[in-house]
Amino acid sequence: MDKILINKSVPFIKISAVEMKKTLYTSLCLILWSYGYILAKKPKAFPKNFYNIIEKIQKKNYAQNKKSTLPLPFSSTKISPLLSYNQLQKKINISQKPSPKGDIEENIFYNAETLIRFDLAQKKTILQDKSQIKYGEILLNADNIQLDWQTNIISAGAQHKEGKVYDRPLFTQKEEQYMADELKYNFKTQQALVKKIVTKQEDGFVHGAKAKKDGKGHFYINQAKYTTCNLAKPHFYISAHKIKIIQNKKVVSGPFLLYFNDVPTPLGFFLGIFFFPSQRTSGIIVPKFGEERRKGLYIKEGGYYVRINDYMDLILLTDIYAKGSFCYSSLWNYKKRYFFEGSFYYQRENYKSGKETPFQEQKKTTIQWKHESKYNKNSSLHADVNLQQSRVRDIHKKEVFGKNQNNNQSIYSSIRYKNNFRGGLYRLSGNASHRQNLKNNQTTIILPNIRLYTHNFYPTRKIGRNIGGTWYKDIRTGHTMNLQHVIENKTSEETSADSKEKQYRPITWKKLASMYLKDSQWGLQHSIPLSTNIKIWQYFNIGPSINYGEIWYFKKLHHTYDEKKKKFSSKEIPGFQRLWYWNISTNLSTTLYGTHNFGAEKKIQGIRHTIHPSFTLEYQPKRNTYWQKVKYLEDNIWKTAKKSKFENFIYGTPSQKKNLNLYITLYQKIFTKIKNKNSSTKIPLLESCSLSTNYNFLASSYKLSDIHLHASNSFFQRFITIGYDAYFFPYMYQYLNTTYDTDQQPIIQQKKIETFAWKHGKGLGQKEKTSWYISTTFNKKILYKLFNQPIAKEDIDWFGTKKKKIQDANSYVPFTLPWNITLQYRWERTKKGFQPEKKNRTLYFSGTTNLTPHWKINFSSGYDFKKKNFKNDSTIGIQRDLHCWIINFHCNPIGKNQSYDFSIGIKAQSLKDIQYDTKREYENY
Numbered sequence: 001m002d003k004i005l006i007n008k009s010v011p012f013i014k015i016s017a018v019e020m021k022k023t024l025y026t027s028l029c030l031i032l033w034s035y036g037y038i039l040a041k042k043p044k045a046f047p048k049n050f051y052n053i054i055e056k057i058q059k060k061n062y063a064q065n066k067k068s069t070l071p072l073p074f075s076s077t078k079i080s081p082l083l084s085y086n087q088l089q090k091k092i093n094i095s096q097k098p099s100p101k102g103d104i105e106e107n108i109f110y111n112a113e114t115l116i117r118f119d120l121a122q123k124k125t126i127l128q129d130k131s132q133i134k135y136g137e138i139l140l141n142a143d144n145i146q147l148d149w150q151t152n153i154i155s156a157g158a159q160h161k162e163g164k165v166y167d168r169p170l171f172t173q174k175e176e177q178y179m180a181d182e183l184k185y186n187f188k189t190q191q192a193l194v195k196k197i198v199t200k201q202e203d204g205f206v207h208g209a210k211a212k213k214d215g216k217g218h219f220y221i222n223q224a225k226y227t228t229c230n231l232a233k234p235h236f237y238i239s240a241h242k243i244k245i246i247q248n249k250k251v252v253s254g255p256f257l258l259y260f261n262d263v264p265t266p267l268g269f270f271l272g273i274f275f276f277p278s279q280r281t282s283g284i285i286v287p288k289f290g291e292e293r294r295k296g297l298y299i300k301e302g303g304y305y306v307r308i309n310d311y312m313d314l315i316l317l318t319d320i321y322a323k324g325s326f327c328y329s330s331l332w333n334y335k336k337r338y339f340f341e342g343s344f345y346y347q348r349e350n351y352k353s354g355k356e357t358p359f360q361e362q363k364k365t366t367i368q369w370k371h372e373s374k375y376n377k378n379s380s381l382h383a384d385v386n387l388q389q390s391r392v393r394d395i396h397k398k399e400v401f402g403k404n405q406n407n408n409q410s411i412y413s414s415i416r417y418k419n420n421f422r423g424g425l426y427r428l429s430g431n432a433s434h435r436q437n438l439k440n441n442q443t444t445i446i447l448p449n450i451r452l453y454t455h456n457f458y459p460t461r462k463i464g465r466n467i468g469g470t471w472y473k474d475i476r477t478g479h480t481m482n483l484q485h486v487i488e489n490k491t492s493e494e495t496s497a498d499s500k501e502k503q504y505r506p507i508t509w510k511k512l513a514s515m516y517l518k519d520s521q522w523g524l525q526h527s528i529p530l531s532t533n534i535k536i537w538q539y540f541n542i543g544p545s546i547n548y549g550e551i552w553y554f555k556k557l558h559h560t561y562d563e564k565k566k567k568f569s570s571k572e573i574p575g576f577q578r579l580w581y582w583n584i585s586t587n588l589s590t591t592l593y594g595t596h597n598f599g600a601e602k603k604i605q606g607i608r609h610t611i612h613p614s615f616t617l618e619y620q621p622k623r624n625t626y627w628q629k630v631k632y633l634e635d636n637i638w639k640t641a642k643k644s645k646f647e648n649f650i651y652g653t654p655s656q657k658k659n660l661n662l663y664i665t666l667y668q669k670i671f672t673k674i675k676n677k678n679s680s681t682k683i684p685l686l687e688s689c690s691l692s693t694n695y696n697f698l699a700s701s702y703k704l705s706d707i708h709l710h711a712s713n714s715f716f717q718r719f720i721t722i723g724y725d726a727y728f729f730p731y732m733y734q735y736l737n738t739t740y741d742t743d744q745q746p747i748i749q750q751k752k753i754e755t756f757a758w759k760h761g762k763g764l765g766q767k768e769k770t771s772w773y774i775s776t777t778f779n780k781k782i783l784y785k786l787f788n789q790p791i792a793k794e795d796i797d798w799f800g801t802k803k804k805k806i807q808d809a810n811s812y813v814p815f816t817l818p819w820n821i822t823l824q825y826r827w828e829r830t831k832k833g834f835q836p837e838k839k840n841r842t843l844y845f846s847g848t849t850n851l852t853p854h855w856k857i858n859f860s861s862g863y864d865f866k867k868k869n870f871k872n873d874s875t876i877g878i879q880r881d882l883h884c885w886i887i888n889f890h891c892n893p894i895g896k897n898q899s900y901d902f903s904i905g906i907k908a909q910s911l912k913d914i915q916y917d918t919k920r921e922y923e924n925y
Helices: 017-041 048-064 085-095 461-467 509-517 780-786 793-800
Strands: 108-111 115-119 124-135 138-148 153-157 159-161 164-166 170-173 176-179 182-186 191-201 204-213 219-227 236-246 250-253 256-260 263-269 272-275 283-285 288-292 296-307 312-321 326-336 340-352 361-373 379-393 399-401 410-421 426-437 443-454 480-488 520-531 534-536 540-562 567-590 592-597 604-620 627-634 637-644 659-675 680-696 707-715 720-729 731-740 746-756 766-779 820-830 838-852 855-864 875-882 885-892 899-906 915-920
Touching (some): 138 182, 191 219, 204 236, 219 250
Antiparallel strands (some): 115 124, 124 138, 159 164, 170 176, 182 191, 191 204, 204 219, 236 256, 256 263, 296 312, 340 361, 379 399, 379 410, 410 426, 534 540, 567 604, 592 604, 680 707, 707 720, 731 746, 820 838, 838 855
């Protein structure tokens, strides 16, 4: 028999007979409860005699313990103590049916600061002082709340003291909020009755004396005021006797009137519909009204917005002018998130000059397409197409192509496609571009422009690993192929009367097919580079490289000289032409360090000087076979000229001269280390200094090119930056004589002499061009940092907080940003040989500043000290924050492009049509 070990540290517990009896009874009930649970799941698992035993035990205990608080067996199924087996089985099956669903579908949470009282007789719950009820997505905060369980109505009211109202009920459901003096809400039907309501709908606020809310979330309000001002007494509002709010869509009102500071204005209408900006809905776009000097009174930018579906929409706009001009346009936007987005724009403009000038009519058509694909690693398509064609008919009834009043002189279009394949080793890119000069209509179309290339790969890495070599591993090569087809239009015999430049015939769709085959150029270029990197003596890097290339053309030129016309002519000869070339180069670079330590305890701990010299030697042989010798007559003397057989072709012609160039670059910087209290700071003494030039050993004359010197440095923690640039001509000039023009201005004649300047004590040479500049940018944060002052918390918030970007610039202006000013002073000097020097000084300045918390000014300009005037592109902008309104004024006061733009309007998007703007462009001055 095993011994029972007793832990003596645990005291012996005495249990009375009554407690023992209760414990045994409880254990028996738990055992019977578990059997009952199994029985409810599988009632045929036990014999009939077992149920008779349970009935006898239950009957006896039920009679003896009527007042007992212990749970009865099977109490959850409410089984009578005298049930037979069949009745028990039927009762259990009935209990398994789901209970009927009540009116309250979710738990109700409530809280109050002072009192929570339950009235069981009237079935009400009363909450007092800072009460709160939460039911699903509904949240109600009020001073006093009463919940009636019979009618399912929540009643709430505000607190009234000394004629003032405090703690108004605030009702929130999802993103919808409204505040009132009295509120009744039926959480079963979701209907509400409100007095003195203030509700927020998107960026607008609605005030009303009485309001009703139906189960769909729509409001019906009497004596309503709609505004976007968030003050209790708004600066402005639209007053209507009755309005209806369709949730998250629009506000519809009857006759309404616009009020400013409770003063009525004559602005109103018999019907008002205000759409919320978050919901894209088809509707009318309200036009703008104004006047232009040349075109007269206008109604423009009015039309219709069409919401096609969730992925695309359409905007139709029309401009009408009193003097006969008109313009209509359409903009189609499409977007599929994470895949692509784009827009297509079409505009047709008919401009008439009117009676002030001789009659002139201009018709202009503009087509723009922009497309961008996203989030595709292997392929992508980007399009930026701008096409424009204009015709001007003057008083002589002649059509002239290319005359355009647009300030932009040219437009550019492109479509790009990229694709990676073979695991990213090969990359294919296709491009189609179009360039058009709007002044003379010169057009160039490149279609197609295909580029196929491979990323650099290392073909000898495995070989180098086997033979133990190190530099073999760095040999890399690749292949690049470019294919282009170029179409250019020719000059036109028809030119405008006031134009001195050549005019080009426009390219039409009918001519494009013939020009694509005949008047065009084809070209294909191959390039195969081979390079490596070798490190010698652990300090020098040598990078030799060889580049081999081929050019394929499908025709060539044969040049002749016409003695009668005294000019060269060329004839195209079709046929496949293969041009090949090669060049070789090597680069040598290293890094030199010079450090002087003064000691760790010194204020200046040390100075470090870093020098990066680099030398590149490049050789390119000549290719005379691609050039033709042509004799021509000049001053009755026959001379010989070399003309390229592929003149003005796409990829040009390999050089006919040998070149052996040595490129030299010397870059250096100097830093010092200053000891602080707890650490050390690195300060630049010379942040950047470079000297560069190149020398051509095979040039016939002037082998050394200009020497460029650049230096820059920053001071006071990069508060001020100073830069210097100089270009030295390394040879000498010889003075010849001086003549004078009609204005008695001297004209100095001189020539270059192939003699180095340093041989005559002129140093590196004459400084033909020199420029100094000093610039600074400062604001409150930089000044705090400059003078080591602690930054206030509000300053940290200004700089650290990232504001949410809003697409509409009028809807948000960062008036809380600190001021910011940028200044740059530039001094330039130019002198070539004995020519008189030319000097110029210019001061550029720009910035933003806040005169008050509500006034913001931005400016940008420059002052020319030589001409004593400001730059033509000077601009100034003024913005005034009127809380819920905003004023914008932008002006170009100087130069040919003088213009101004003034607007005042409401910030909110829902009322953006309530706006007045006027402007005058440069062409209307």
